[in-house]
Amino acid sequence: xxxxxxxxxxxxxxxxxxxxxxxxxxxxxxxxxxxxxxxxxxxxxxxxxxxxxxxxxxxxxxxxxxxxxxxxxxxxxxxxxxxxxxxxxxxxxxxxxxxxxxxxxxxxxxxxxxxxxxxxxxxxxxxxxxxxxxxxxxxxxxxxxxxxxxxxxxxxxxxxxxxxxxxxxxxxxxxxxxxxxxxxxxxxxxxxxxxxxxxxxxxxxxxxxxxxxxxxxxxxxxxxxxxxxxxxxxxxxxxxxxxxxxxxxxxxxxxxxxxxxxxxxxxxxxxxxxxxxxxxxxxxxxxxxxxxxxxxxxxxxxxx
Numbered sequence: 001x002x003x004x005x006x007x008x009x010x011x012x013x014x015x016x017x018x019x020x021x022x023x024x025x026x027x028x029x030x031x032x033x034x035x036x037x038x039x040x041x042x043x044x045x046x047x048x049x050x051x052x053x054x055x056x057x058x059x060x061x062x063x064x065x066x067x068x069x070x071x072x073x074x075x076x077x078x079x080x081x082x083x084x085x086x087x088x089x090x091x092x093x094x095x096x097x098x099x100x101x102x103x104x105x106x107x108x109x110x111x112x113x114x115x116x117x118x119x120x121x122x123x124x125x126x127x128x129x130x131x132x133x134x135x136x137x138x139x140x141x142x143x144x145x146x147x148x149x150x151x152x153x154x155x156x157x158x159x160x161x162x163x164x165x166x167x168x169x170x171x172x173x174x175x176x177x178x179x180x181x182x183x184x185x186x187x188x189x190x191x192x193x194x195x196x197x198x199x200x201x202x203x204x205x206x207x208x209x210x211x212x213x214x215x216x217x218x219x220x221x222x223x224x225x226x227x228x229x230x231x232x233x234x235x236x237x238x239x240x241x242x243x244x245x246x247x248x249x250x251x252x253x254x255x256x257x258x259x260x261x262x263x264x265x266x267x268x269x270x271x272x273x274x275x276x277x278x279x280x281x282x283x284x285x286x287x288x289x290x291x292x293x294x295x296x297x298x299x300x301x302x303x304x
Contacts (some may be wrong), residue, residue: 009058010057017210047068051076124186
């Protein structure tokens, strides 16, 4: 698939899906697949191979992988970044659990849950103020330290953060807020074509395209890796904006082996015709012949 190098999208969603055939990186708009790339791990190099095929969009929405961020800065330096708010919430839940015990843990988790409910700039401003107040109210709590146990004690590691997980949760949201990656969807630039459609999550990609990929891969998990790649690529091709004729593509696929040679002949084979050269008999006959034939096809005389 070769995307239009001159088309500029408002928002592009990128994400990786792991299958038995490898990791499949997909870039999509709200409505269709734009490009994809196979890789092993989600590295900056792999994302660079995906992004360099596409013109720089106004905004890119991602789940937060470091490799993707590095590739975006390299390939799309002027693109705005929107961190998927659902993934941002999941990070906080991983640190605090869904039932935090401390007051600080409960407060930062409740703050994370409000992220996906923000729909206006005023609400975003109020949320940012609440995050700042959290850092002030629980500053002493977050900065508490505990002596490192003797079995882990070293000259350079004598103290550790007492409430490390809550501290990591707070720093995660603080990092996103300071980089202006949380509420980009609320302030699209003037040249945006569809500002009302700007999204804050990668749900359109994960719940649509990637969910279909996983269902197909699971239903055909017995296929070899190369066949699974071909199968998933055909699915992605069908989700592009203007998919080409499959037969035309098959005729053009000449990488290594001719793909048409792998396609069985669609014309039904006449199994009922005897082949005199190979000696193959007819698959079945319409009736028993009345004339004598010198063979054992029809027994003559009483059975012994």
